[in-house]
Amino acid sequence: MLVAVALLFVAAIAACAAIGAKEFHLRDHAGHGRTSFQLQDTISLEAGIGWHQGKTLIARVLKEGRTVLEREWLVTRNAPTWRTALVVSATELYGKAGAGRYSVTWILDGKQVAAQAFRLIGPERGMVVTRLQDVQVGTLPPGRDLFGPGELPTFYIYGYGAETVTLLIQDLASGAPTKRETFYIPRDRASYPSFDLPAGTYRCELQVGGTTLHSAVFVVRR
Numbered sequence: 001m002l003v004a005v006a007l008l009f010v011a012a013i014a015a016c017a018a019i020g021a022k023e024f025h026l027r028d029h030a031g032h033g034r035t036s037f038q039l040q041d042t043i044s045l046e047a048g049i050g051w052h053q054g055k056t057l058i059a060r061v062l063k064e065g066r067t068v069l070e071r072e073w074l075v076t077r078n079a080p081t082w083r084t085a086l087v088v089s090a091t092e093l094y095g096k097a098g099a100g101r102y103s104v105t106w107i108l109d110g111k112q113v114a115a116q117a118f119r120l121i122g123p124e125r126g127m128v129v130t131r132l133q134d135v136q137v138g139t140l141p142p143g144r145d146l147f148g149p150g151e152l153p154t155f156y157i158y159g160y161g162a163e164t165v166t167l168l169i170q171d172l173a174s175g176a177p178t179k180r181e182t183f184y185i186p187r188d189r190a191s192y193p194s195f196d197l198p199a200g201t202y203r204c205e206l207q208v209g210g211t212t213l214h215s216a217v218f219v220v221r222r
Contacts, residue, residue: 021050021081024106024114036119037090039140043118045086045104053078058107059086063097068188090120091139096188098124098159125159127206127214132194145218147197153218154194155204162187166207171200172217178202198222 028034029042037043045059052075061069071086093102099122106114130141132152140158147153155167162185169179178197185191199222206214 021048022108022113023048023081024104024116026104026116026118034118036121039090039094039120039122041090043088043090043093045088045116046083047085047106048081048083049075049108050080050082051078052082052108055109057084058105060105060107061088061093062103062105063100066097068093068097068102089139090122092137093120094122094140095137095158095190097161098122100124123159125213126157127204127216128156128158129204129216129218130154130156132192135192143216145216147218147220149222152194152196153202153220154192155206156190156192157185157206158190160185160191160208161189163208165191166210167193168205168207169195169197170203170205172203173200 025044025046026034027044027046028037029044034041045061047057047059049057055075057073057075059071060067069086069088073084075082099120101117101119104116104118105112106116128141128143130144131147132154134141134144135154135156141154141156144153157165157167164182164184166180166182168177170176171178179195181193183191183193197220199220201217201219203215203217205212
């Protein structure tokens with residue numbers, strides 16, 4: 001009799017422990033736990049919580065204390081473990097806030113229940129000369145140095161959110177400036193101006209405060 005009571009007591013403790021259980025993971029596309037990611041990776045922020053039907057779960061991704069990405073779910077059923085995930089490409093985060101250290105805060109029913117940290121590895125900022133048709137939101141485009149008929153040279157500028165930059169394009173044959181554009185890039189955004197240039201060899205420079213930070217040479221054929 002005492003043994004049966006003891007077993008029931010242990011079972012009750014185990015059941016109580018299961019109620020409200022919470023687990024959180026950072027994984028790559030292959031399901032491996034990770035704390036650092038490369039630009040080609042997919043980041044999966046996974047949550048498993050128990051017995052919280054009707055509650056709101058929030059995943060908030062931050063960099064240097066600033067919210068970069070946020071997703072909200074309504075827990076739709078009661079179960080020992082209700083699971084969900086926020087899947088994001090590393091290049092999408094990179095396009096918003098660049099490389100460096102990020103944190104993930106999990107909030108359940110208005111209360112923080114977990115916090116995680118990971119590192120995104122990649123160049124902090126830069127400019128890629130590419131084709132307009134190769135630009136996709138959240139993806140670092142391939143670089144090009146030769147443009148043919150119907151291809152617009154495009155200057156993908158990343159990591160310069162909340163800054164004013166100057167893009168200078170110079171015809172190397174004449175040495176004369178062909179284009180000079182100064183513009184503000186909103187926070188958490190990349191910019192990709194494009195220009196229909198005549199045939200020639202060009203040098204482009206990205207300047208901030210009068211200092212050239214990135215440059216490239218490319219050829220246009222018509």
